[in-house]
Each structure stands twice: as C-alpha cells, then as structure tokens.
Amino acid sequence: MCDSIQRVRTRFARSVPRGAKSPECATSPQQVTSFGRCGTPIANGDAPKTEVNTMQSNDTNQTPSSDSCGHSPLPADSGSPCSGLQDACSGTSASEAERLLMDSLSSDHLIHRLMTEHSEIRQNLEQLELLAEELAAPARAREEILSDIGHNATKLIGAEPHHQREEEVLFPEMANRGVFGPPEVMTAEHVTLRALKHAIQEGASTLSADSDIPTDELIRNANELVFQLRNHIFKENNILYPMALGTIRDAADWADLASRADAY
Numbered sequence: 001m002c003d004s005i006q007r008v009r010t011r012f013a014r015s016v017p018r019g020a021k022s023p024e025c026a027t028s029p030q031q032v033t034s035f036g037r038c039g040t041p042i043a044n045g046d047a048p049k050t051e052v053n054t055m056q057s058n059d060t061n062q063t064p065s066s067d068s069c070g071h072s073p074l075p076a077d078s079g080s081p082c083s084g085l086q087d088a089c090s091g092t093s094a095s096e097a098e099r100l101l102m103d104s105l106s107s108d109h110l111i112h113r114l115m116t117e118h119s120e121i122r123q124n125l126e127q128l129e130l131l132a133e134e135l136a137a138p139a140r141a142r143e144e145i146l147s148d149i150g151h152n153a154t155k156l157i158g159a160e161p162h163h164q165r166e167e168e169v170l171f172p173e174m175a176n177r178g179v180f181g182p183p184e185v186m187t188a189e190h191v192t193l194r195a196l197k198h199a200i201q202e203g204a205s206t207l208s209a210d211s212d213i214p215t216d217e218l219i220r221n222a223n224e225l226v227f228q229l230r231n232h233i234f235k236e237n238n239i240l241y242p243m244a245l246g247t248i249r250d251a252a253d254w255a256d257l258a259s260r261a262d263a264y
C-alpha cells in the first residue's frame with residue numbers, strides 16, 4: 001500500500017465547514033478529486049481534465065501523469081463540484097458534477113443506484129432541518145412536530161440497506177484493489193450517523209411521553225445529523241464514487257457488484 005494513503009485519509013476526513021456556502025469551495029473535494037490507483041492525490045494542474053462520461057468506460061485516452069506512487073491519474077476530475085447550484089457545496093442538493101456523473105451512468109449501475117438513494121436521503125434531511133427549526137419555535141402542537149420527527153428518523157434509519165450496499169459490497173471491492181483509506185473513513189462515519197439517527201428517534205419518543213422534557217438536545221442532534229450526513233453524502237458523491245469508478249474499470253465487475261448489492 002502506498003505510504004501516502006494516510007495523507008489521503010486525513011484530507012478525505014476533513015469536513016466541509018458548517019453552514020458555509022461558498023468558502024469551502026476553495027478547500028474541499030475540488031482539491032482531492034484526482035487520485036492515483038492507490039488513492040493518492042495528484043496535485044491540481046498535474047492531472048488532465050477528463051470528461052465525466054469516460055468514468056464508466058475502459059477509456060485509455062488519458063494523458064499520462066503520475067501520482068506519488070507512479071500511477072496514472074484516474075478520470076475523477078470532472079470540474080469543480082461547486083459549480084452547480086448555489087448551495088451545492090453545503091450538500092443540500094446535487095452539484096453539477098454529481099448530475100453529470102449520474103447522467104454518465106446507466107440507471108442499473110451500482111453508483112447510479114447509490115446516488116439516487118442519496119437524493120432520497122437528502123430530501124429527508126431537508127424535512128428534518130425544517131422540523132428542527134419548527135420545534136425550536138413551535139407554531140403547532142409540540143406532539144405533532146415530535147411525531148413528524150420520529151417518522152423522519154425512522155425513514156432515515158430505513159436507509160440502512162444503502163449503507164450495507166456500500167460496506168458489504170462496494171468498499172470491500174475497493175479494498176481488494178488497494179483503496180483502503182476513504183472507505184474506512186466512510187464506514188466510521190456510518191457508525192456515528194447510525195447513533196445520531198437512533199438518538200433522534202428515541203428522543204422524539206421520550207419527549208412525546210413527557211412534555212416537561214426540554215427539546216434542546218433533540219434539536220441539537222437533529223441539526224448535527226443534518227450537517228454530518230449532508231457532508232458525508234457530498235464526500236461520497238464527489239470523491240469516493242469517482243474514485244471507485246476510476247479503480248473498478250470493467251463493466252462486468254460493476255454488473256456483478258450491482259447484483260450482489262441487491263441482497264441488501
């Protein structure tokens with residue numbers, strides 16, 4: 001394994017600044033969207049721009065350039081992930097790079113499926129964010145808001161098969177091909193995210209049973225989940241999935257992965 005994997009892991013783990021709209025565009029995935037086959041970064045400017053739609057092919061027209069391991073760059077740099085909607089970098093909606101990536105993949109491709117599932121999760125997060133705001137200054141019965149938050153948390157917990165498809169199918173395949181750090185970071189984040197989802201579900205239930213319990217902790221957990229999960233999805237869509245597409249190049253392998261992912 002390349003010595004610089006740890007550096008990639010450190011950079012990959014860096015969070016998009018909370019609440020920021022544009023400043024993070026200068027510091028986030030854009031700087032780490034080109035990777036060598038072992039996952040090592042290639043400095044901006046070293047790697048040639050490559051069209052997103054070459055990601056799913058066995059295209060060999062890339063201009064040779066080397067990462068620190070001497071590997072060719074992967075076609076992961078499709079331009080700035082911050083070039084789409086105004087709030088794309090804060091993870092509230094799909095960036096232009098994400099839309100281009102999805103358009104380049106067939107609907108039965110595993111990465112397309114995972115990104116579609118991310119869109120559904122983002123919609124649930126949008127609702128949770130509004131519910132947390134509402135709970136802080138209720139304009140309707142607190143019990144109703146808590147009930148809606150409980151249902152929202154249940155839906156987010158229901159996305160567990162998505163995480164299993166990543167942890168049990170995609171990430172091991174990347175590890176088999178020498179990419180370890182980013183999948184490990186994402187798996188660790190899944191653990192934190194699961195705990196937050198369950199804390200919100202239990203909090204909504206507990207507060208519903210006792211109207212004297214303050215809502216502060218539940219609101220804090222909801223906002224934390226919204227922030228962390230948006231950030232997590234942004235990193236997967238804009239860094240890890242392009243890295244996977246650059247690492248796993250055979251269409252038959254992707255078909256096999258998609259089939260195995262159906263088990264979850």
Ligand SMILES: [Fe+2]
Pocket residue numbers: 114118162163166233236
């Ligand atoms: Fe995911």
